[in-house]
Amino acid sequence: MEExxxxxxxxxxxxxxxWTYAIPSILMMIVQSTAGFIDSxxxxxxxxxxxxxxxxxxxxxxxxxxGVGTMVAIGGTxxxxxxxxxxxxxxxxxxxxxxxxxxxxxxxxGSILIYIIIPTLANIIGAERDxxxxxxxxxxxxxxxxxxxxxxxxxxxxxxxxxKPVATVMVMLSGxxxxxxxDYFFVAKLGMGIKGAALxxxxxxxxxxxxxxxxxxxxxxxxxxxxxxxxxxxKGICYNGSSEFLTNIATAVTGMAFNYIVMNRLGGNGxxxxxxxxxxxxxxxxxxxxxxxxxQVALSYNFGAKQYNRVKQIRNLSLVVxxxxxxxxxxxxxxxxxxxxxxxxxxxxxxxxxxNILKYYAISFLFLCVNINIVTYYTAINDPLRSAGIALxxxxxxxxxxLSTLPLLFGQNGIWLTIIxxxxxxxxxxxxxxxxxxxxxxxxxLIQGHR
Numbered sequence: 001m002e003e004x005x006x007x008x009x010x011x012x013x014x015x016x017x018x019w020t021y022a023i024p025s026i027l028m029m030i031v032q033s034t035a036g037f038i039d040s041x042x043x044x045x046x047x048x049x050x051x052x053x054x055x056x057x058x059x060x061x062x063x064x065x066x067g068v069g070t071m072v073a074i075g076g077t078x079x080x081x082x083x084x085x086x087x088x089x090x091x092x093x094x095x096x097x098x099x100x101x102x103x104x105x106x107x108x109x110g111s112i113l114i115y116i117i118i119p120t121l122a123n124i125i126g127a128e129r130d131x132x133x134x135x136x137x138x139x140x141x142x143x144x145x146x147x148x149x150x151x152x153x154x155x156x157x158x159x160x161x162x163x164k165p166v167a168t169v170m171v172m173l174s175g176x177x178x179x180x181x182x183d184y185f186f187v188a189k190l191g192m193g194i195k196g197a198a199l200x201x202x203x204x205x206x207x208x209x210x211x212x213x214x215x216x217x218x219x220x221x222x223x224x225x226x227x228x229x230x231x232x233x234x235k236g237i238c239y240n241g242s243s244e245f246l247t248n249i250a251t252a253v254t255g256m257a258f259n260y261i262v263m264n265r266l267g268g269n270g271x272x273x274x275x276x277x278x279x280x281x282x283x284x285x286x287x288x289x290x291x292x293x294x295x296q297v298a299l300s301y302n303f304g305a306k307q308y309n310r311v312k313q314i315r316n317l318s319l320v321v322x323x324x325x326x327x328x329x330x331x332x333x334x335x336x337x338x339x340x341x342x343x344x345x346x347x348x349x350x351x352x353x354x355x356n357i358l359k360y361y362a363i364s365f366l367f368l369c370v371n372i373n374i375v376t377y378y379t380a381i382n383d384p385l386r387s388a389g390i391a392l393x394x395x396x397x398x399x400x401x402x403l404s405t406l407p408l409l410f411g412q413n414g415i416w417l418t419i420i421x422x423x424x425x426x427x428x429x430x431x432x433x434x435x436x437x438x439x440x441x442x443x444x445x446l447i448q449g450h451r
Contacts, residue, residue: 029293042188053131122136182196299377
């Protein structure tokens with residue numbers, strides 16, 4: 001199959017394919033992650049630490065819904081890519097239609113869920129007075145746009161799968177620029193506070209979703225049709241994307257645990273300081289996901305075409321690049337931790353606390369990108385069980401284990417040591433799995449037969 005980029009995913013040089021897809025993917029993921037970064041900047045500057053704490057407290061719930069969207073989007077695009085590599089274009093297109101319809105329904109239900117439960121949830125995690133007001137306000141306004149969040153994410157993947165990685169980045173960039181302009185206009189100029197930040201973020205996700213929709217209709221090989229729903233296909237989509245779902249769900253649970261502990265030990269200022277590190281970690285994670293997803297299309301295609309040597313070459317290249325970028329992220333965060341904290345905060349004591357937290361995160365960045373890459377790799381080769389196992393350990397089991405023991409041993413610093421423990425131990429497990437099962441569920445005899 002000849003891609004629109006002029007690349008044949010089954011024949012073109014591995015390095016050329018990887019960088020053609022990886023660079024736009026990294027840029028796209030950074031662009032997506034900057035929505036929260038930009039909101040936090042304007043809210044921290046013009047609303048204050050209570051507003052910044054509110055955004056941090058609502059993130060676990062948003063992550064839950066993004067987890068559902070990610071599960072369906074990645075599961076659907078992976079299976080569509082495998083069918084495309086095998087030459088089954090009609091079945092591939094049906095995966096596209098089933099995926100987009102499921103996400104639309106999930107987005108509508110998610111909007112209703114957030115609007116209804118957010119006051120109760122905010123009280124449970126300890127939000128009070130201004131923090132409670134800002135949390136409920138932000139969540140209810142952002143809930144109006146959840147369907148666009150999910151569809152925009154899925155459309156971007158299908159556009160890349162059709163051979164248009166650069167167009168995908170340009171569309172996402174339009175959303176980021178919109179967010180910056182509207183945050184400045186709503187929050188800084190009109191003084192709309194947390195409500196303005198939520199509206200700016202929501203509108204900035206709606207615009208790319210609409211542009212993607214138009215591009216898919218007129219500029220891609222995907223065709224909107226009435227989907228042929230099959231329980232086995234829906235099960236396959238959810239199963240294949242289950243690791244991403246578990247990652248987000250587990251991250252949401254872990255986030256609530258972190259928020260509860262930090263709120264009770266350090267108060268609203270502690271949550272605000274913690275949120276700074278979360279914003280930087282989100283950008284670091286986006287780079288990791290960008291590398292992983294840059295190879296995902298080629299991995300799925302070549303796996304479907306049974307070109308297993310190419311699969312291993314792409315995987316190894318992704319792991320090396322992930323490790324090198326992890327070093328760069330760690331060094332950068334260590335050197336500029338104070339400057340990064342000062343972007344969001346003005347209070348000196350809160351900046352110092354954020355600076356201390358960010359140094360722990362910086363060390364974890366050494367392992368972060370590689371861990372993300374291993375999880376995504378197993379998803380791309382249709383082995384969601386191993387992918388989910390690593391994701392669940394990293395996002396939930398290790399985090400809760402660390403939070404339940406390390407603060408008892410090391411006090412407040414034990415909270416942040418948990419972050420290093422999670423990533424370092426997950427890396428050991430990930431490499432153990434790669435050693436034992438380099439191509440997932442495939443038996444060695446089958447792999448050797450296609451060399």
